[in-house]
Amino acid sequence: MLKQIEGSRAVAEAVARSRPQVICAYPITPQTHIVEALGALVKKGDLNAGFLNVESEFAAMSAVIGASAAGARAYTATASQGLLYMSEAVYNAAGLGLPVVMTVANRAIGAPINIWNDHSDAMSQRDAGWIQLYAETNQEAADLHIQAFRIAEELSNPVMVCMDGFLLTHASERVDVPGQDEVDAFLPPYAPRQVLDPADPVSIGAMVGPEAFTEVRYLAAERMRQALDLVPAVAADFAGQFGRSSGGLVRPYRIEDAELIVVALGSVLGTIADAVDELRDDGIRAGALGITTFRPFPVQAVRAALDGDHRLRRVVVIERALAPGSGGIVTADLRAAIATADGGAPRPEDTIISTVIAGLGGRPVTRKSLREMLTSAAQGNLPPFSFLDLRSDLVTSELARMRAARRSGPSAENLLRDLGVTAVS
Amino acid sequence: MFQVRFHGRGGQGVVTAAELLASAAFREDRHAQAFPSFGSERMGAPVTSFCRIDDKPIRTHEPVADPDALLIQDATLLHQVDLFAGLKPDGYVLLNSARGFGELGLADFTARYRGERFRTVPASNLAMTHLGRPLPGAPLLGGLAALTGVVSLDAVLAAITDRFTGQVAAGNAAAARAAFEYVAAETAELARAAAQAKERERADA
Amino acid sequence: MPYERIKFYQTGSFAAGNRLLPADLRSVQSSGDRANALTCGHRACQGCGEALGARYALDAAMRATKGKLIAVNATGCLEVFSTPFPETSWQVPWLHSLFGNAPAVASGVAAALKAMGRPEVRVVAQGGDGGTVDIGMACLSGMFERDDDVLYICYDNQAYMNTGVQRSGATPPAARTATTPAVGPEPGNTFGQGKNVPLIAMAHEIPYVATATVADLRDLEYKATRAMDFRGARYLHILVPCPLGWGSAPADTIKVARLATESGLFPVFEAEAGQVTSATPIRRQVPVQDYLRLQARYAHLFRPRERTDVIARLQAAADRNIARFGLRAGPGQPEQPERPPVPVAPHRDTPQER
Ligand SMILES: Cc1ncc(C[n+]2csc(CCOP(=O)(O)OP(=O)(O)O)c2C)c(N)n1
Ligand code: SF4
Ligand SMILES: [Mg+2]
Numbered sequence: 010m011l012k013q014i015e016g017s018r019a020v021a022e023a024v025a026r027s028r029p030q031v032i033c034a035y036p037i038t039p040q041t042h043i044v045e046a047l048g049a050l051v052k053k054g055d056l057n058a059g060f061l062n063v064e065s066e067f068a069a070m071s072a073v074i075g076a077s078a079a080g081a082r083a084y085t086a087t088a089s090q091g092l093l094y095m096s097e098a099v100y101n102a103a104g105l106g107l108p109v110v111m112t113v114a115n116r117a118i119g120a121p122i123n124i125w126n127d128h129s130d131a132m133s134q135r136d137a138g139w140i141q142l143y144a145e146t147n148q149e150a151a152d153l154h155i156q157a158f159r160i161a162e163e164l165s166n167p168v169m170v171c172m173d174g175f176l177l178t179h180a181s182e183r184v185d186v187p188g189q190d191e192v193d194a195f196l197p198p199y200a201p202r203q204v205l206d207p208a209d210p211v212s213i214g215a216m217v218g219p220e221a222f223t224e225v226r227y228l229a230a231e232r233m234r235q236a237l238d239l240v241p242a243v244a245a246d247f248a249g250q251f252g253r254s255s256g257g258l259v260r261p262y263r264i265e266d267a268e269l270i271v272v273a274l275g276s277v278l279g280t281i282a283d284a285v286d287e288l289r290d291d292g293i294r295a296g297a298l299g300i301t302t303f304r305p306f307p308v309q310a311v312r313a314a315l316d317g318d319h320r321l322r323r324v325v326v327i328e329r330a331l332a333p334g335s336g337g338i339v340t341a342d343l344r345a346a347i348a349t350a351d352g353g354a355p356r357p358e359d360t361i362i363s364t365v366i367a368g369l370g371g372r373p374v375t376r377k378s379l380r381e382m383l384t385s386a387a388q389g390n391l392p393p394f395s396f397l398d399l400r401s402d403l404v405t406s407e408l409a410r411m412r413a414a415r416r417s418g419p420s421a422e423n424l425l426r427d428l429g430v431t432a433v434s
Numbered sequence: 435m436f437q438v439r440f441h442g443r444g445g446q447g448v449v450t451a452a453e454l455l456a457s458a459a460f461r462e463d464r465h466a467q468a469f470p471s472f473g474s475e476r477m478g479a480p481v482t483s484f485c486r487i488d489d490k491p492i493r494t495h496e497p498v499a500d501p502d503a504l505l506i507q508d509a510t511l512l513h514q515v516d517l518f519a520g521l522k523p524d525g526y527v528l529l530n531s532a533r534g535f536g537e538l539g540l541a542d543f544t545a546r547y548r549g550e551r552f553r554t555v556p557a558s559n560l561a562m563t564h565l566g567r568p569l570p571g572a573p574l575l576g577g578l579a580a581l582t583g584v585v586s587l588d589a590v591l592a593a594i595t596d597r598f599t600g601q602v603a604a605g606n607a608a609a610a611r612a613a614f615e616y617v618a619a620e621t622a623e624l625a626r627a628a629a630q631a632k633e634r635e636r637a638d639a
Numbered sequence: 640m641p642y643e644r645i646k647f648y649q650t651g652s653f654a655a656g657n658r659l660l661p662a663d664l665r666s667v668q669s670s671g672d673r674a675n676a677l678t679c680g681h682r683a684c685q686g687c688g689e690a691l692g693a694r695y696a697l698d699a700a701m702r703a704t705k706g707k708l709i710a711v712n713a714t715g716c717l718e719v720f721s722t723p724f725p726e727t728s729w730q731v732p733w734l735h736s737l738f739g740n741a742p743a744v745a746s747g748v749a750a751a752l753k754a755m756g757r758p759e760v761r762v763v764a765q766g767g768d769g770g771t772v773d774i775g776m777a778c779l780s781g782m783f784e785r786d787d788d789v790l791y792i793c794y795d796n797q798a799y800m801n802t803g804v805q806r807s808g809a810t811p812p813a814a815r816t817a818t819t820p821a822v823g824p825e826p827g828n829t830f831g832q833g834k835n836v837p838l839i840a841m842a843h844e845i846p847y848v849a850t851a852t853v854a855d856l857r858d859l860e861y862k863a864t865r866a867m868d869f870r871g872a873r874y875l876h877i878l879v880p881c882p883l884g885w886g887s888a889p890a891d892t893i894k895v896a897r898l899a900t901e902s903g904l905f906p907v908f909e910a911e912a913g914q915v916t917s918a919t920p921i922r923r924q925v926p927v928q929d930y931l932r933l934q935a936r937y938a939h940l941f942r943p944r945e946r947t948d949v950i951a952r953l954q955a956a957a958d959r960n961i962a963r964f965g966l967r968a969g970p971g972q973p974e975q976p977e978r979p980p981v982p983v984a985p986h987r988d989t990p991q992e993r
Contacts, residue, residue, distance in 0.1 A: 013460035015453070035774075036805040036818065045805070045817045052823045062806045062818050064773035065739060090714075090738060094774075121724070122714065122735070176495045180469035181453045183460060183491075279493030375496045421724070445883075476720055477684040477883055 011185050016147035016177040017042030019184040020112060020170075023151035025056045026192040027158045029084040029110075030199075031076035033061040033069045037091040038124045039174035040114040044086055066091040070098035070111075077107040078213055080204035082158065085109070088174055089116035092130045096137070103138030103229070105214060108161035108168075108199070110154065111139075115275065115329075116174040117370040121421040125371020126174040128274065128329035131303075132338050138229055140168040140236050141304040142256060143274040147172075147182045149301075152255035155187060156243050159196050164239055166232050171303075173276040175371070187251065195250055233305035240302050241310075258307035260299035261314050263289065267296030269387050270315060272343060273327040274300050277367070277374050281327070284379040293387045300339065308346040315347060315360075324362045325386050327374070327397075336394055337364035361389075367397035435488040436584050437498045441517050442507030442570075445477040451505065451571035452483035454597060458575070458589035459487040467492045480515050487584060503582055506530060507557070507570045509538065524548055528577050528617075530570040532556040550624050553581055553617060560612045565605030576610030580617035587614045667699045667860050674701035674730060676710070681728035682720040686889025688853045688879030688896060689717050689767070689794045695853070696792055696877065697731065697763065699860040703867035704761045709748055710734070713741035713766030713775060716801040716881075717794060739774035741766045742782040745789040753788070761867060762788065768795040768809035772836045779836075783843035786871040792863075793836065793874070796881035804884040808834050811904070812956070813949050814936045816884070821939035830952060837910075840874040844913035851907060852878040854897035858919065862909065878905050886935020898930035903957035906964040920968035921961065927954045 012019070021043050024032075032051070034044040050056040059076070063069045066087050073083035087095060092113055102109050113131045117123040131141060140160060144150035150172040157168040172178060187195075203211050217225055237258070244257035262282050264270055269288075271281050278299045288295040298314050300307070315324065324347075328337040335341070344362060363386060368374040378398050385391050407423055438455060442448035449470040456468035464487055471482040484498040499519075503526035506517055521527070525547065529535070531554040535544050544552045555577040557570035565572075572594055579587045590610050595603045667673055676697035683690040701708050712718045712735045721728040722735070736744045745764030752760050764782075766775055771793040782789055798816045799805040805818040812830040815821040819828040840848045846869040851859040859877060866873040880887060880895045887895050899905040902925050908918040928950060931937040940946045961967055 013457045013466060036799050036802045038802050041803050041805065041817065045803075045820075048818045049820045049822060052820055052826075054823060064776065064808060094739065120736070122718075173495070175469070179449075180467060180495070181456045182467050183465055276495045280496050282493050373496050375499065376494060377499075424725070476682050476687075476716075479682055 010188060011183065013181055014147075014184050014186065015042065015179065015181045016150055016172065016184075017114075017179065018046050019147050019151040019182075019186055020154060020172070020178075021046035021050070022186045023154045023192075024084055024110075024112075025050050026187055026189050027084075027110075027155055027196055028056075028082065028192075028198075029058050029158075030081035031059045031061070031073065031083045032085070033063050033072040033076070033083070034085050035063055035066045035069045035087065035091060037066070037088050037116075039116060039126075039178045040086045040088045040091070040112065042178060043112055043114070047084075066095035067098055070095040070102060070109075073109045073111075074098060074102050074105065074107055077102070077109050077201075078105065078205055080199070080201050080206070082162075082199040083107075083109050084111070086112035086114065088114040089118055089124075089130045090122075092134060093118060096134065099134055099139065100137045102167045104225075106165040106232075108158070108165055108201075110157045110161055111167065111169050112154070113169055113171045114174040114178045115171050120419060123370040124174075126176050126329075127369045127371070128171070129331070129369075131169060131171045132330040132332075134169070135304055135338070138166070138233075139304060140164075140166060140233070140240070140302070142168065142170050142240075142302055143300065144170065144172040144177060145260070145276060145278045145299060145301070147177050147180065148184050148253070149255045150177055151184055151186060152247065152251070152253070155192055155196060156240075156247055156256045158199075160236065160239055160243050162199050162201075163243075164232055164236055165202065166236065171275065176276045185251075185253070191251065195247065236302075236305050237307060237309070256301055258300075258302045258310040259314055260301055262297040262299070264296030264298060264314060266294055268294045269296070269323045269325065269383065271295065271297045271325050271327060271379075271383065272300065272339065273297065273329075274303060274339065275329065277327060277329065280374055280376050281379060284376045284383060287376070287380055288383055288387070291384070293384065295383060295387070303339070303342075306342045306346065311343060311346045322361060323386055323389075323391075324360060325383065325391065326362065326364050327368075328364055328366050329368050331366050331369065337366065340364040362393070363391045364394045365391070365397050366395070372398060435486055435492070436503070436582075437501045438485045438487075438503045438505060438578070438584075439498050439501040440483040440485070440505045440507065441511050441515060442481055443477075443511070444475045444479045444481050446481075446507050447569050447571040448481045448507060449483045450597070451507070451575060452485040454571065454590070454593045455485045455575055455578070455585065456487070457593035457596065458579075458585040459485075461589045461592050462585060464489060465491050469495075471497055480511055501525060503527070503578065503584070505574050505578060507574060509533075512538065512540070518543070521547070524551070526551045526578075526582050527553070528574055528581055529554045530557040530574060532559055550621075550628075551581070553577070553620065555613050555616055557609075557613055560609045560616070561605075564608035564612060565602070569606075572606035573609040573613035576613035577617040579610075580614045580621065587611065590614075666857055667702050667864075668695060668856070670702075674698045674706060676701050676708075676729065676731045677721060678728050678730050680726065682723055683716070684881075684883050684889065686880075686882040686887075686892040687716075687720075688881060688892045689796055689800075690720070691856075691892070692794050692851075692853045692859065692877045692879040693717055693765065693792075695856050695859050696765075696863040696875065699863035700761070700763055700790065700867055701731065703864045704759075707760045708732075709752075709760060709762050711736070711741050711745040711748060711762065711764040713764075713770035714738035714801070715767035715770050715794075715799075716796075717765065717767065719801055738766075738770055740778050741770060742775055742789065742791055743778040745791070746778075746782045746785070746787040749788045761790070763790045763792060765792040765794065767800065767807075768793060768797060769799040769807040771795075772808040772834055776836075780839075780843065783840060783845050783872045783874070786845060788870050788872070790863075790866045790873045790875060793876045794879045795876055796879050796884060798881075798884050800881050800884045808832075809836070811953075813940060813953060815939060816936070826939045827936070837874065837876045837908075840876075841910050841913045841915075843872070845872040845874065846870070847873040847909070847911055848876075849874075849909040850876045850878070850905070852896040852900055852905060853880070854893050854900060855907070855919070858907065865909070884936070886938070887933050891933055895930065895933050898925060898933070901925045902927045902930045903961040903966055904930060904953070906960045906966055908964050915964065918964040918966055921966045922968060924961070924967070927957050 051060040076083040118129045161168040285295045326340045452468040456466035459466035468485040506529040509531040557573035558568040560573040677694045741764045749762045806816040813827040849862040882889045
């Protein structure tokens with residue numbers, strides 16, 4: 010049904026239609042509205058599921074692990090500090106091959122504490138063994154959850170659906186919320202291969218030593234390889250049944266003849282599309298490549314998208330997280346993909362890749378700034394690594410101080426000192 | 435695209451108002467997007483929310499920097515927040531106040547804009563009368579419908595009755611209608627005055 | 640001459656109630672050189688019980704330690720409303736790390752002070768009920784069990800307020816929160832859940848455990864001061880009404896807190912080494928309805944019809960508290976141990992007037 014609805018509610022409804030049997034979560038901004046809506050559905054009796062208000066994210070992920078191992082379809086949601094707090098269990102769920110689905114309402118990580126959107130949280134778990142899907146719109150966020158349960162259960166691997174905190178979770182947009190019959194037709198009931206069952210006792214979670222650990226990890230890599238086929242197949246199936254395209258590996262926009270391609274994940278792609286249109290009006294042949302599936306990283310699809318018969322010159326990667334000491338997380342994967350795709354020849358040397366760190370901790374990524382930055386990229390003036398809309402005045406004084414005296418201290422508080430405010434008066 | 439920025443204080447329904455406007459636009463088969471800018475403000479702190487309305491899908495997710503209209507739920511914000519930042523030269527402003535812009539000491543400021551598009555409506559008073567609580571969101575939306583025509587009053591009323599139930603729905607709807615009529619009457623009055631002035635000019639000439 | 644009855648209220652300033660007392664018996668807040676540990680300008684809601692409780696507790700602890708205090712804060716309303724970048728309301732050295740680790744961070748601060756030979760500097764850790772009874776429980780129990788020299792203060796507003804009023808392990812039965820909505824056959828939070836952390840703290844047999852509310856601020860000051868008499872792990876649990884989460888009028892914060900104690904729903908007591916040493920008797924017991932009615936989070940118990948069944952269960956819980964802690968004043972009740980009549984003065988190291 011077509012609705013004007015808050016993203017969180019749309020996701021809650023999509024999750025509810027997926028008939029989860031156990032939902033456990035711990036509140037954290039900006040995930041709260043999703044879980045609250047699900048809690049209300051359960052309490053009202055509209056959704057027949059166990060709903061646990063647990064005492065921490067560690068307990069939330071642990072409880073869905075238990076539920077999934079007992080054969081139930083299980084769901085949780087978190088963000089930021091919460092995702093980090095549950096991290097040990099996040100890895101564990103993947104290692105156990107449990108088809109849990111989790112929403113991550115993307116938010117920055119502290120210190121300094123910050124409740125606003127960027128991708129630091131999900132990116133920190135990129136090697137946990139979960140499939141990671143990033144939603145561009147609330148429609149896609151809702152759709153991805155339905156696909157996620159199917160992907161997770163077909164593959165026996167957990168799936169994380171990432172949606173930008175506030176920008177999507179708290180935005181009211183037009184969403185076609187799938188009906189129960191449609192979802193039932195798309196998503197069969199969960200039929201696990203192994204469950205905890207007195208009728209057929211199995212042991213799950215045994216220790217594996219050097220004799221087989223490598224092989225277990227090899228199989229984890231293999232599952233991810235299989236996901237590269239399954240994710241687009243499920244997306245195609247979804248498009249066939251629901252009549253709209255959501256999910257898949259990558260989403261190209263006007264890249265056919267592009268000489269400048271912006272690569273990004275999540276809701277910023279909408280703003281980028283507007284900027285690309287404007288650049289085209291200016292005579293710059295720009296395009297965009299959205300990466301919907303970040304884990305597994307779709308090497309072939311990325312390479313194919315960047316590898317048309319056009320003479321590609323520049324790729325600008327918009328990074329919504331910073332890897333201090335390394336730079337851009339997406340850039341690293343992209344660079345590897347371009348350098349040597351499976352069996353393919355290396356890219357010509359003339360592709361110039363720039364990393365732009367943007368939109369950290371809720372700093373808006375505006376069309377205006379994108380356009381200026383991309384224009385300078387097209388003119389060859391963009392450095393290999395830069396920050397969008399950096400307030401240089403704020404960092405210059407702190408850098409000067411650091412040069413003058415090597416004394417430790419948290420930089421947020423050092424900035425305070427420079428602003429003339431200190432914690433102790 | 436028509437972009438509205440809402441200013442108010444935590445607890446006044448600033449976010450709800452933006453969502454109601456989006457929902458009203460949706461009812462008229464338009465694309466709309468509403469979202470808050472706030473995060474951790476408590477009751478009473480200044481908060482902002484946004485609404486975009488367009489005939490085609492809205493892709494951008496940036497905050498509204500250059501609004502076509504401002505809805506100001508609390509006149510005490512006038513001296514606290516840069517409310518008019520980015521307002522388009524032909525933009526609309528609807529302020530919750532029983533007093534006019536002149537009385538509020540803003541006559542100089544409004545002179546830079548199209549004066550007939552800067553209006554006040556006693557939204558809190560109307561809400562007190564009809565709803566029993568000083569929540570100015572619904573009446574301001576009724577007023578916005580009258581002032582800009584970007585959505586119809588019917589769509590606003592439908593959005594209200596869809597969101598709320600019982601007396602709350604009825605009270606908000608009545609307050610929205612009253613505000614619509616208040617603004618529409620003032621518009622008619624302004625038009626009459628303008629016509630008379632023109633008439634006089636012509637007579638003088 | 641017109642006759643007017645004068646009521647003496649604690650107003651926390653140089654008001655009548657304080658001025659009529661000898662200087663050495665006045666409250667910490669009445670002193671001009673109080674620390675103002677949490678000073679004005681913070682962003683708490685009107686009528687925030689947590690802001691009030693924190694100010695009284697820390698100012699008393701500051702006086703008891705002659706200003707040699709370091710505070711560690713868990714994530715939560717108190718942390719967020721007191722430090723909106725680039726400002727801070729804290730006039731004590733203050734550290735916020737994470738939501739669930741404040742007790743352990745405080746243990747670390749205490750260990751460092753000991754290692755660096757600064758035993759006179761004392762440590763307070765503080766957090767909301769969620770940060771304390773739920774996510775912080777493991778670290779808290781560890782700090783208790785090791786008897787680390789930290790006073791932990793829990794500001795209990797009975798839900799996760801900072802994230803928009805979700806249920807915590809301290810949310811009382813039947814209360815509506817965002818995750819225990821007032822829908823379905825058993826609206827609000829479930830009966831038979833939740834934990835009593837003062838009792839859990841006592842089970843660790845730490846030197847000092849106390850409960851208090853913002854309705855009796857002299858008692859709160861006394862307990863924060865008294866806690867500083869001890870070395871080792873101490874726990875102070877303060878009931879702090881939250882107008883936003885409870886749906887009470889901002890002006891009713893003190894009243895609601897008082898009714899919580901006078902109904903018996905929130906027992907006020909002290910314990911040393913695992914034994915209750917005093918309990919504040921209820922002067923005039925009120926039915927739980929008097930307390931519930933002031934709060935929208937219980938509105939579903941009165942509308943559309945009065946849920947006498949649910950109210951009776953809450954009354955039974957209050958009655959159990961009254962019996963368990965001996966809260967009924969008057970004959971036939973266990974003797975209350977003598978306690979200094981006015982709280983703040985008796986502390987050994989406290990300079991009476993600075
Ligand atoms: C690991 C982690 N999970 C969740 C959160 C989100 N969070 C921050 S404060 C808070 C609630 C605080 O509740 P409480 O401790 O009762 O303090 P109050 O705000 O009610 O004073 C939550 C859930 C977080 N910061 N870190
Ligand atoms: S929400 Fe409650 S605890 Fe938080 S600042 Fe407001 S009144 Fe205080
Ligand atoms: Mg709390």
